[in-house]
Amino acid sequence: MPADGVLDQLRAAAAGGGGPHDPDPVRAAGEHDAIAGVPARYVAAPRDTAEAAALLRAAAALDLAVTFRGGGTKQSWGSPPRRLDLILETTALAGVVEHAAGDLITVVRAGTRLDELAATLAGARQQLALDTPQPGGTVGGAVATNAGGPRRMLYGTVRDLLIGVTLVRADGVVAHAGGKVVKNVAGYDLAKLVTGAYGTLGLVTECAFRLHPLPAAAAYVTRRVGDPAEAGRLAATVRAAQLVPAALEVDAPAGGGAAVSVLLEGTPAGVAARAEATRRLLGGDATAADEPPDGWGRHPWRDGEIGLKLTAALSGVPRLLADARAAADRHGLPLALRGSAGVGVLHAGLPGTADPERVAGLVDALRMATAAVAGHAVVLTAPPAVRDRIDLWGPVDGLALMRRVKQRFDPDARLAPGRFVGGI
Template sequence: MTTDTLDTAAREALSSACAQVDDPQEHDAVDGVRPGLVVRPSDTDQVAEVMRASAAHGLTVVPRGRGTKLSWGTAPSSADVLLDLSALDRVLDHAAGDLIVATQAGALLADVQRTVGEGGQRLALDETVPGSTVGGVLGANTSGPRRTATGTARDLLIGITMVRADGVVAKAGGRVVKNVAGYDIGKLLIGSGGTLAVITDATFRLHPLPADHRWLSVPVDSPTRALEVAQSVVHSQVVPAAVEVDWAAGSGSVSVLVEGRADGVAGRAEAVRGLLGSDATESTDEPADGAAYPWDVAATGDRRSIALKLTCVLSGLDAVLAAADDTGVTVRGSAGSGVLYAALGPDTPLDDVRTALDRLRRVCGDHGGTAVVVDAPAAVKAAVDVWGPIPAIDLMRRVKDQFDPDHRLSPGRFVGGI
């Protein structure tokens, strides 16, 4: 079977499984790989039917939400069926009294926030890529500034519905925050890039909307100063919601978010000003770049920036920023939790990309972290090791074999060709 055409029997089976089956358009390509068909189910049952039909005909399947991160990772080795989940777009339930929300995977994160916001609550996940769906956030495990205080999706997810590669519907967790029964399959699916199962709905715990908040920012002119400021805040008693660093060409800024009760925020903001020094500024406005990554998420094809994810312990922040200076890399991210995002321009010569990646991997590795290529033009992905060393790769392959023994879900999209 090729990704360009599917036989008549396979098309008929998919059409019987799902009301809407279309031929692919140019924008349906998955990191340059054109699917054979685009299938748009409307609920979990139809997703299961599509997966059963695909299994029966030996078809590979790539799930998609709104397509904002389809070029992340590596290109699939095959994409017979593009499983478009955008019609699964409803917020199923907002139980404000229990601080939980249940939503379908294709729902826009912004729509979920509006719904729960009407009840004075929020899902503490930053929208780092505009137009992201709940399923896309889970599959890519994206995170933004507020992960310093509230963690990532793994810390907020309490229940999930998924469809296995063979079409079996399975559930994990539930609607209770203190749910500890069985294996935490939901956390395993987060960040798996659609390679283990298709997520169709999820339940999260919520937080109250803060009554007040302040952003405080100070310019920093050296990696050492950036580390000093970040450490002083993280190790203080102010309990920051975010500690962000922006860095480019030898200078940048550290920004701190405090939020909560109005009286408490005022006092904590004053304490932060004392830590940042006389150059600190204060505002209730979100920084201009907000939670956005330091690359152009709208760029496509050969005009895509080389997007990187860098992790390190807090004490290694200065070394990572110094390496970024030496290699021409722009950095933005959560200094408070050691998760940074970086970018090189799309016209960066391949030799310079290799040099930068090697240097950053050495430095991040020396400080307990890694450097991964999140996104890049095809020529760059072909020339470098996108993922770098993966110590647990054998275990990850065994997990893939258990969930998807025929390797039909997003084949080749994840580390080690998983």
């Protein structure tokens, strides 16, 4: 069908979806409308769930491959889609639907920016306790990638805080699960199922989250040490103490040295006492401050560089930190490490200009290192030359089950085809 005919049908679907009709929510794709380097043909920005459902029904009838886009901060993550016709962006699906402050619950649309949501909730002295490693990220993007940062040690990840979703399936059928709805559809815990699925199972249009009060006081206690292994040992010492930290982060820049930072939250008096106890426990030149250290909660890479996620059993974090740095030295690559030593999740960054063969060798070594401590290594983002050389995901348990779930939700494989593990 000619492009004009497809645009007309998508526009007709949007007009019949029940939403307002000005401005036009459908357009031809521009030069910047691409996902992981794959250009799209069309872009649609629905204003509500009904309009999103109408657009996905039309896309199904036209056999269009669809990928979702929020703030665009993680579009380079994952594998490129095998094909891409329509980008369905959530920027117009923004705002708080409900904030039940007394119940510590909010319902929010998927295109809402996390920083804007934080400012709104702060007026009620409440928070969605998610760290935002990349400014500009949206609620939907956080759900799609199961985002988390240092404070996951106390509050958990998206999967732990998300209690309900509204999901539009590939065929345009709307499903509600969790939150104020007692029964999930089709027997699935739908909210957990779509979290971290990279948009391959459906479009999340609304999310219900569990909230937490903002702490009355917070302190960051930091000690700088000589190498990542020493930082890992100190982190283990803090974890074994009765300090109840909200976060425990290790930062080991590629240039050498390392630091351990501990976030403490609570009442002013309690935080002050625990901060002093933590400073004594860390020893050396440990200092306490009201503001986080540079780089806190950020990924140790920039746009266009290589980013990895490394996991380990808690007891294996010191070993992983040491082995990762040693592996990088053997391959002659400058590896930056930063992450949550309190939960066994680290992130690693490499220059985007690094030789793909050396990167492939290092990734293999990191996968052996993480496997030795009951973890995994996943390449989250990389330039095309590196993506073409390696398997981004590595070995994944339960892949056959994941394929069956994909078949159930998207039998024609039109939603973000190939973006997720195993080509799902």
